[in-house]
Amino acid sequence: MKNKILLTFPGDVTNTPIAYDLVKKYDLRINILRASINYNMKGSLLMDVEGTPENMENAIKYLQDEGINADFIHPIIKIDHDTCVDCGLCTSVCVSGALILSPDDFALEFLQDKCVGCNLCINVCPTKSISI
Amino acid sequence: MGVTKTYDEINAKIKEGKAVVVTAEEVIKIVQEKGLEKATEEIDVVTTATFGPMCSTGAFLNFGHADPPIRMSEILLNDVEAYGGLAAVDTYIGATAESKTQGALYGGAHVICDLIAGKEVELKAYSRGTDCYPRKEVKTYITKDSLNEAYLFNPRNSYQNYSAAINTSSKNLKTYMGTLLANKGNVNYCTSGALSPLFNDPTYRTIGVGTHIFLCGAEGYVAWQGTQFNSANERDENGIPYSPSGTLALIGDLKNMKSEYISPAVFDGYGVSMFVGVGIPIPILDIDMMKAVSIDNKDLFTNIIDYSVEKNDKPSLGLVSYEQLRSGSIELDGKSIKTAPITSMKKSREIANELKDWILKGSFVLQEPIKLFPQKSSLTGLEIREATKDEK
Numbered sequence: 001m002k003n004k005i006l007l008t009f010p011g012d013v014t015n016t017p018i019a020y021d022l023v024k025k026y027d028l029r030i031n032i033l034r035a036s037i038n039y040n041m042k043g044s045l046l047m048d049v050e051g052t053p054e055n056m057e058n059a060i061k062y063l064q065d066e067g068i069n070a071d072f073i074h075p076i077i078k079i080d081h082d083t084c085v086d087c088g089l090c091t092s093v094c095v096s097g098a099l100i101l102s103p104d105d106f107a108l109e110f111l112q113d114k115c116v117g118c119n120l121c122i123n124v125c126p127t128k129s130i131s132i
Numbered sequence: 133m134g135v136t137k138t139y140d141e142i143n144a145k146i147k148e149g150k151a152v153v154v155t156a157e158e159v160i161k162i163v164q165e166k167g168l169e170k171a172t173e174e175i176d177v178v179t180t181a182t183f184g185p186m187c188s189t190g191a192f193l194n195f196g197h198a199d200p201p202i203r204m205s206e207i208l209l210n211d212v213e214a215y216g217g218l219a220a221v222d223t224y225i226g227a228t229a230e231s232k233t234q235g236a237l238y239g240g241a242h243v244i245c246d247l248i249a250g251k252e253v254e255l256k257a258y259s260r261g262t263d264c265y266p267r268k269e270v271k272t273y274i275t276k277d278s279l280n281e282a283y284l285f286n287p288r289n290s291y292q293n294y295s296a297a298i299n300t301s302s303k304n305l306k307t308y309m310g311t312l313l314a315n316k317g318n319v320n321y322c323t324s325g326a327l328s329p330l331f332n333d334p335t336y337r338t339i340g341v342g343t344h345i346f347l348c349g350a351e352g353y354v355a356w357q358g359t360q361f362n363s364a365n366e367r368d369e370n371g372i373p374y375s376p377s378g379t380l381a382l383i384g385d386l387k388n389m390k391s392e393y394i395s396p397a398v399f400d401g402y403g404v405s406m407f408v409g410v411g412i413p414i415p416i417l418d419i420d421m422m423k424a425v426s427i428d429n430k431d432l433f434t435n436i437i438d439y440s441v442e443k444n445d446k447p448s449l450g451l452v453s454y455e456q457l458r459s460g461s462i463e464l465d466g467k468s469i470k471t472a473p474i475t476s477m478k479k480s481r482e483i484a485n486e487l488k489d490w491i492l493k494g495s496f497v498l499q500e501p502i503k504l505f506p507q508k509s510s511l512t513g514l515e516i517r518e519a520t521k522d523e524k
Binding site: 054083085086087088089091092093100101105106107120123124126127128 | 183184185304310311313318320395396397398399400405407460470471472473474475476477478479481
């Protein structure tokens, strides 16, 4: 899978060699499209990232642990509510919390803003109700 | 002893439209407010339900005879194999059978649901030909209306409790419990908890052979104890087991089923299964029965089982309540782990309410079991061994 990703760094982690780690630790192919750093030492990095969904997911966790904000610029998933049975299995792999079951009626809800485009939910959905 | 009611008395009230019916979730609050005794007097029936993946599901079909007739020994429905070892035009199609052409993308569950939806299904059948059944091949199209009989017969549904699943290994596992993320990344669980049929009648007083039920939008019956029925498991003071125990074999008319209460399921890396919607009414015969149906998710526990251990007997990482599982995360060894269900609570509630409506309208009456399930039935494993000497 391939994603376009925008990383924003707080000032204290600008010296962390993120690109090196993404390649070396998570076997991702990265292509830097834009990089910048401002006077407050806050940085941003826009790049294409290619790799297995598992590596991608672990890399996101690593970035989050490093305190880096990772935004995917991606096509948003679509849910077919005619075939979805609201089982909730997709929520089990949704690390970002974009797919949740409503605490009131246990209906599946999709919070678009939280989706990081990892697409893990697509294969996990047993009724094949999620697509991009 | 207090109030007792018989099936006849409850059914008489149902037919008069005077029965008081609530769901197994609604009853919890009523008992808290009014107490067990008052609630037993007032409520006649409590409806339970579940909607989860149940692999041991399938359908018996009778195609009718072609002219000249064929004794089908190899049968394909939309390229999914159905059993060819029954009489000439009878078959059984299992939910987990996979298409010869599409693999796990389409299976027996899809064929059954296509029939329920009224779609045309391709039938190909082959035979060696006999004097009484000379035809050797058919290729035609069937619908549920063209079939003589079509009924679901599910050897094992509605598990009484099911273990939650976790993965302690370093790689993701694709299972019938969904994708289990590496290093205890998530916990997936089944059952509708306090709404689940066999949690509400833990000792099988009212759910037995012959119990009248809701099956996928049609009426059905409990046909027998389900396969792998394991009632001898350890139980708490309310008789509720901590691990998978009782199961049900269910039968119901496919032709009257509704697509919204049954759906094919494909588990990534595992294969095809079926979401089956089951609703079972429980008559409030006495205060003990009311006590049984008033259990809450905080009273129901299950084991968290490590699916990375490649043995039949997988180790438990401990007990957890359904209330904790429902909250969205649990604490394990000081770490918060995300939990997610596989059973649809939304659908389960819809079914409990639908069955409640049927009973309130007087269109569905209760059937007392004609045979009760064994209380101390345990399982045997499959021994891998050589033939005994005298049988060789």
